[in-house]
Amino acid sequence: MHRRHLTAAALAAALLAAWPVAAQDTVKIGLILPMTGPSASTGREIEAAAKLYLQQNGTTVAGKTIELIVRDDTGTADVTKRLAQELVVKDKVSVLAGFGLTPLAAAAAPIATQAKVPQVIMAAATAVTTEASPFIVRTSFTLPQVTVPLAEWSAQNGIKTVVTLVSDYAPGLDAQKAFAERFGKAGGTVVEQLQVPLKNPDFAPFLQRVADAKPDAVFVFVPSGFGAVFMKQFVERGLDKSGIRLIATGDVTDDELLDKIGDVALGTITTHHYSAAHDSAENKAFVQAFQAANGGMRPNFMAVGGYDGMHLIIEALKKTNGATDGQGLVDAMKGMSWTSVRGPVSIDPDTRDIIQNVYVRKVEKRDGGLYNVEFATIEAVKDPVKAAK
Ligand code: PHB
Secondary structure: OHHHHHHHHHHHHHHHHHHHHHHHOEEEEEEEEOOOOOOHHHHHHHHHHHHHHHHHHOOEEOOEEEEEEEEEOOOOHHHHHHHHHHHHHOOOOOEEEEOOOHHHHHHHHHHHHHHOOOEEEOOOOOHHHHHHOOOEEEOOOOHHHHHHHHHHHHHHOOOOEEEEEEEOOHHHHHHHHHHHHHHHHOOOEEEEEEEEOOOOOOOHHHHHHHHHHOOOEEEEEOOOOOHHHHHHHHHHOOHHHOOOEEEEEOOOOOOOOHHHHOHHHOOOEEEEOOOOOOOOHHHHHHHHHHHHHOOOOOOOHHHHHHHHHHHHHHHHHHHOOOOOOHHHHHHHHOOOEEEEOOEEEEEOOOOOOEEEEEEEEEEEEEOOEEEEEEEEEEEEEOOHHHHOO
């Protein structure tokens, strides 16, 4: 009896002593994503990619165990902010990550600054977003970064007049401005600039204006997940038979949606930083593993932002030997370079934005599916907005 009692006491003491050590040995990453609502595909893709990264690379780094905590912000900025606060204060996460839309990333930025916790943006793509906190590091892209190469390609390929049509919020306005400036410099004319509400968009009246203006091409940006609705209305208004060419950022011909959009997308020229058809050994292995782990779902550029975001966090922890001081982690991330499944990338130490190749692509049929097939590469592109400052 006596002996058993002692054993129990010793066990309790051992447990008590071990608990704080165990807590310190865990590094928590709070992943805030829209898992429901119109941008749910972004959440689904990034969560799957982050989990795949840990599955492939293990959850132990510098003797610490990585724990991923996924939270659904439903695509609502107030919720993002509250979740960021909770994750920092209650869960004591060392890193905040995810952020499916620009307003969501902006809502969390003050929390990252106050708590001195790195905020790894895996999706949101407005150029100025990284300036909202010195703790932001981005693994997605910026709209001007991918739009400028399309403006140049268009001017060099016989397109003289363009109407631009974008979702009416920060990344759309970024894309519109970048296109107009660069296309104008290259000798083209933007004849009209249209902005469509982000929520429950009805493209029909805007497409009618495009039809009436009869430009050589219409340049489009809508965020990931909205491309199918746009393309459906594009066809319904007869724009596919109007002789007006469709040119877009790769957000519109998103890999997850492309087969659902169907043959009407064939021939569409887009520019972007990732295609599931990117021709490299790293990407072939990634696409195969991602599809095997997710019931055949095709990885899109959001998944790659998530996969590379996890890589950045894990490699930074290796560099700090497991230390989780926020400034130390951000410093470790600055200047980091690696071979991504999208091609070579690095984190610009001055802007904390990603430097990457931008590809010109054409929608084509391959192995029975539709893909954005890359046919030209602009290497190591920096965000042009911050590069100009
Ligand atoms: C954004 O809100 O910054 C955003 C979202 C989805 C995209 C691009 C940009 O595809």
